[in-house]
Amino acid sequence: MRFVFKTSYDADIQLFKHRAQAVWYALLLLLVLATPLYFFVIGDAYLLGEITGVLILAIAGMGLMLLTGHTGLPSLGHATFMALGCYLNINLLGAGVPWLIAFPLSGLIAGVLGTMIALPVLRLHGVYLALATLAMSMLTSDFVVIAEPWTGGIAGAAVPDINIFGAEINRYANPYKFYYVVLFVAILLVWFYRNLLRTPTGRSFTAIRDSEISARAMGINLTRTKAMSFFLSATAAGLAGALFGHSAGYVTNETFDLVMSITLLLMIVIGGLGFIHGAFFGAIVVGIIPVAIANGRSFLATTFDVNINVPGLESALFAFILVCFILFEPMGLYGRWLKIRTYFELFPFYRKDMFKRQKSYLKTDRVQ
Amino acid sequence: MSLLEIDNVTLRFGGLVAVDNVSLKVNEGEVFALVGPNGAGKSTIFNLISRFYDPAGGSIKFDGHDLLKNTADEVPSFGIARTFQNIELFEQATVLQNLLVGRHRHRKTGMLSNIVFSPKAYREELRHRAAVEEVIDFLNLQAYRDKYIGGLPYGVRKVVELGRALASEPKLLLLDEPASGLSVEETQDMAFWIEDIQTQMGISVMMVEHDMGLVSAVSNRVMALSDGKELATGTASEVQSHPAVIEAYLGTGEISKTGTSRA
Numbered sequence: 001m002r003f004v005f006k007t008s009y010d011a012d013i014q015l016f017k018h019r020a021q022a023v024w025y026a027l028l029l030l031l032v033l034a035t036p037l038y039f040f041v042i043g044d045a046y047l048l049g050e051i052t053g054v055l056i057l058a059i060a061g062m063g064l065m066l067l068t069g070h071t072g073l074p075s076l077g078h079a080t081f082m083a084l085g086c087y088l089n090i091n092l093l094g095a096g097v098p099w100l101i102a103f104p105l106s107g108l109i110a111g112v113l114g115t116m117i118a119l120p121v122l123r124l125h126g127v128y129l130a131l132a133t134l135a136m137s138m139l140t141s142d143f144v145v146i147a148e149p150w151t152g153g154i155a156g157a158a159v160p161d162i163n164i165f166g167a168e169i170n171r172y173a174n175p176y177k178f179y180y181v182v183l184f185v186a187i188l189l190v191w192f193y194r195n196l197l198r199t200p201t202g203r204s205f206t207a208i209r210d211s212e213i214s215a216r217a218m219g220i221n222l223t224r225t226k227a228m229s230f231f232l233s234a235t236a237a238g239l240a241g242a243l244f245g246h247s248a249g250y251v252t253n254e255t256f257d258l259v260m261s262i263t264l265l266l267m268i269v270i271g272g273l274g275f276i277h278g279a280f281f282g283a284i285v286v287g288i289i290p291v292a293i294a295n296g297r298s299f300l301a302t303t304f305d306v307n308i309n310v311p312g313l314e315s316a317l318f319a320f321i322l323v324c325f326i327l328f329e330p331m332g333l334y335g336r337w338l339k340i341r342t343y344f345e346l347f348p349f350y351r352k353d354m355f356k357r358q359k360s361y362l363k364t365d366r367v368q
Numbered sequence: 369m370s371l372l373e374i375d376n377v378t379l380r381f382g383g384l385v386a387v388d389n390v391s392l393k394v395n396e397g398e399v400f401a402l403v404g405p406n407g408a409g410k411s412t413i414f415n416l417i418s419r420f421y422d423p424a425g426g427s428i429k430f431d432g433h434d435l436l437k438n439t440a441d442e443v444p445s446f447g448i449a450r451t452f453q454n455i456e457l458f459e460q461a462t463v464l465q466n467l468l469v470g471r472h473r474h475r476k477t478g479m480l481s482n483i484v485f486s487p488k489a490y491r492e493e494l495r496h497r498a499a500v501e502e503v504i505d506f507l508n509l510q511a512y513r514d515k516y517i518g519g520l521p522y523g524v525r526k527v528v529e530l531g532r533a534l535a536s537e538p539k540l541l542l543l544d545e546p547a548s549g550l551s552v553e554e555t556q557d558m559a560f561w562i563e564d565i566q567t568q569m570g571i572s573v574m575m576v577e578h579d580m581g582l583v584s585a586v587s588n589r590v591m592a593l594s595d596g597k598e599l600a601t602g603t604a605s606e607v608q609s610h611p612a613v614i615e616a617y618l619g620t621g622e623i624s625k626t627g628t629s630r631a
Binding site: 009012013192195196198199200201202203204206207209210211213214215216217218219220221222228232274 | 418420439440441442443444445449450452456457458459460461464465468469470471472473475477478479482483484485489490492493494496497498501532536
């Protein structure tokens with residue numbers, strides 16, 4: 001067990017609790033920076049593309065985590081903001097705006113539009129807010145069809161390549177560069193997210209999540225703060241949507257459907273509501289399941305000559321995993337990781353009920 | 369000089385008159401207690417001051433500001449902080465984070481400088497933490513500093529809530545039943561703290577409390593309420609011996625002749 005003796009306020013403010021933690025995260029950074037090297041050596045970048053996809057999902061997950069995990073506002077409509085970001089990016093690039101400007105701009109405009117859409121429904125709570133955003137998500141596909149001049153409608157739209165100072169980056173032509181672009185965005189957003197949580201703005205978000213009445217009594221303007229959270233959340237989702245477009249290469253009205261919105265929400269619940277790590281853990285699970293199923297299928301087919309071709313197996317497995325998490329580990333994967341870590345830190349003094357009290361669900365989960 | 373002036377305030381919930389033409393003044397530097405049976409309208413008066421409710425009539429003025437012109441989230445900016453009868457802490461946050469939310473009215477940086485953690489935001493953070501540390505020191509909360517509220521016992525939560533209100537450096541502190549659910553020792557601690565808050569920090573205190581021992585120990589003036597109406601105002605002993613107060617708590621001693629009141 002490590003005891004940190006705090007001798008200055010910096011000990012509470014700084015990003016890492018102690019030197020060992022900083023070293024671990026530095027090693028993690030080295031690992032993710034060196035990952036492409038491995039795929040470069042084996043000469044097969046297929047899995048790197050999957051990893052990049054996981055990172056993009058994690059960026060969208062962070063956006064939703066801020067809103068649902070930290071502000072307590074559930075949303076089933078985040079695919080809508082991803083769609084906004086994606087199509088804005090396509091159109092800005094099409095209009096000749098350089099990628100370095102078009103990309104952040106599409107996120108910001110998605111944020112502003114998202115906030116404008118969200119303002120009327122922000123007065124709703126819990127399950128009602130979830131329903132309103134669900135409706136928004138169901139309308140998205142229709143709006144994409146209606147806005148055909150900008151979106152290509154049902155036929156879809158091709159996404160131009162990323163161009164940074166003349167360097168063309170295409171997902172298939174330069175998977176390594178594309179990975180680094182996505183990684184940079186992800187790391188930057190994590191840093192922003194951490195800064196937010198250690199300053200008054202982030203604390204006002206969590207205050208609203210835990211008790212709206214006392215947040216107001218402390219001088220927090222509920223509407224403005226919720227709108228702020230929605231803006232940041234939709235911006236992150238918009239950026240993820242733009243990257244998702246680059247990753248997919250071609251988007252149609254069915255790309256950002258309801259299933260994606262639901263997947264995002266389930267992802268952060270599986271990962272662990274209220275933790276930035278949760279967005280990444282959840283994205284990894286969501287990214288691994290299809291690959292694992294495909295591999296398992298071919299393994300069964302080649303070794304035992306058993307062919308499993310059940311339609312909807314992925315969704316069913318995903319739903320099953322989710323039910324298991326809600327029943328047995330409401331704190332998500334990150335919560336499980338915390339418990340394992342505490343077990344070893346305190347060995348042999350860990351007690352089974354140590355996290356019992358904190359098992360109380362976030363207000364997000366309760367039907368208000 | 370009076371800090372808070374409530375003038376002929378009335379609040380109705382449908383047909384029920386929760387607060388009936390109540391007027392009161394809280395002077396600067398005094399401890400003012402509201403007592404009365406359950407449902408007398410004591411907490412409702414707090415919620416009126418906090419602007420959670422809109423009164424049907426009357427005026428509420430604080431330090432020269434007309435509170436009725438402001439919304440609930442603007443009230444703390446004038447220097448009013450409060451606690452709640454059923455503790456309303458941020459459960460998924462640590463004690464330190466809870467107290468830091470109390471500093472919300474003193475923040476000077478916006479969302480943008482927070483996100484990039486500008487030097488200004490950093491300096492502000494240091495100031496907030498220095499202020500909060502004084503509150504932690506004052507209330508002896510060092511042991512619980514980094515603990516999550518969800519795992520703390522009731523008595524400690526009560527103190528944390530007082531701390532969160534103090535962290536906002538208020539001029540007037542509204543304490544809604546500060547001693548409810550506390551042990552005898554904890555109630556004594558609370559009495560000492562209220563005294564210190566009044567004498568050392570110069571903060572005026574208005575409190576709702578059922579524990580008459582605590583009320584008479586710390587309060588300068590007491591107002592008794594029943595059914596939303598003022599019964600008596602004065603020192604604790606004056607109020608306790610006032611016939612209308614005794615009647616409200618113990619009844620009149622006359623046996624009901626109609627028999628309907630028992631039904």
